[in-house]
Amino acid sequence: MVWCAQSLLFALRPPTWLKSVRMTATAHVYTADGFAIAMDGRQRWGDEPSRDGSISQLERDKVQKLFEISGKQMRLAYSVKGDVATADRSFDVTDDLARQIKKLRDRRFHNCRCFVETVATYIEQVINAAAARGRFEGFPATEITFAGYFKGRPCWIEVRFCPHLDRYGMLFEITEHDVKPGLCIVSGSAAIMSMVQAEHPRIADFYTNLNKQTSLEDATTFVTGYVKACCSDWVLELEPDCICIGGHVHVATVKPPESLKSTILGFFGFRRPRKTGFQWVIPPL
Numbered sequence: 001m002v003w004c005a006q007s008l009l010f011a012l013r014p015p016t017w018l019k020s021v022r023m024t025a026t027a028h029v030y031t032a033d034g035f036a037i038a039m040d041g042r043q044r045w046g047d048e049p050s051r052d053g054s055i056s057q058l059e060r061d062k063v064q065k066l067f068e069i070s071g072k073q074m075r076l077a078y079s080v081k082g083d084v085a086t087a088d089r090s091f092d093v094t095d096d097l098a099r100q101i102k103k104l105r106d107r108r109f110h111n112c113r114c115f116v117e118t119v120a121t122y123i124e125q126v127i128n129a130a131a132a133r134g135r136f137e138g139f140p141a142t143e144i145t146f147a148g149y150f151k152g153r154p155c156w157i158e159v160r161f162c163p164h165l166d167r168y169g170m171l172f173e174i175t176e177h178d179v180k181p182g183l184c185i186v187s188g189s190a191a192i193m194s195m196v197q198a199e200h201p202r203i204a205d206f207y208t209n210l211n212k213q214t215s216l217e218d219a220t221t222f223v224t225g226y227v228k229a230c231c232s233d234w235v236l237e238l239e240p241d242c243i244c245i246g247g248h249v250h251v252a253t254v255k256p257p258e259s260l261k262s263t264i265l266g267f268f269g270f271r272r273p274r275k276t277g278f279q280w281v282i283p284p285l
Contacts, residue, residue, distance in 0.1 A: 024065070024081035025188030025230035025245045027223035028147055030156065032181045033216035034255035035147045037077055038223035039065040040188070040231050041247030041284065043084070061247030064284035067098065068252070069148070071105030074115065075277035076148030077254050081187070082161075083140035091130045093142050097123060112150035112157060113176055120144075120159045124171045127161070139163045139171055148254040148278070154179040181212040184222075188230035188245055191238040196226065203229055216253060220281055224251050251281040 025040040043063040069076040085092040109115040142161040156177040206225020
């Protein structure tokens with residue numbers, strides 16, 4: 001099992017960004033039957049000292065952070081966290097991302113990484129163009145996770161945009177995970193993470209020992225319970241910073257496509273076809 005707390009990246013000057021959020025509660029689990037993913041729904045202003053009444057009106061608890069990609073080669077989910085938009089919404093990385101994915105989802109790519117690199121390069125160009133026009137100070141620290149199936153094979157890739165250029169002059173870096181059943185990556189409350197690792201009785205209602213035999217149903221119960229625990233009132237007693245986490249928890253699964261043999265059997269009526277691809281368990285509001 002792999003645990004990964006969300007790392008926080010800062011520009012030299014406090015960026016004026018709406019965040020999804022300073023601490024976003026997320027949980028991704030892979031099983032032999034598919035992926036289970038959960039996200040919280042809170043969005044807050046990142047620069048706390050500059051927060052005022054007008055900014056508070058922009059903050060929301062029903063933000064969608066998890067989305068579907070359905071194309072000729074792919075059945076994926078992607079999630080967005082970190083810096084997402086300027087206060088006036090003149091720049092919103094989530095909108096630009098959705099437009100680019102819509103253009104690319106039915107094109108042919110050698111593998112999922114090629115698709116993700118193409119999307120990330122476009123977003124980098126959009127960010128650079130917006131910065132050149134003076135639409136914001138400091139580049140956004142945005143994280144995008146792609147998980148699901150590409151050409152029928154499982155894939156799990158993360159893109160992290162940095163508030164500064166790397167040594168190659170790029171704004172993003174890509175991490176591709178070795179996908180094995182039982183792999184789990186979460187962000188959010190450190191207290192809840194510790195409880196899960198210690199199998200604490202307080203989280204017994206959703207805890208499961210994630211391993212290669214874990215079912216998709218149990219994984220879905222885990223990711224849902226984990227994110228809801230991060231959003232709970234009682235966790236604030238242990239970790240006051242979790243006030244940034246909350247809102248509507250939305251959950252989805254991504255199941256592998258049917259094998260050719262199963263498809264043929266289903267066509268001739270020997271078995272009922274199962275649902276595949278992206279499916280909402282708890283949809284966004």
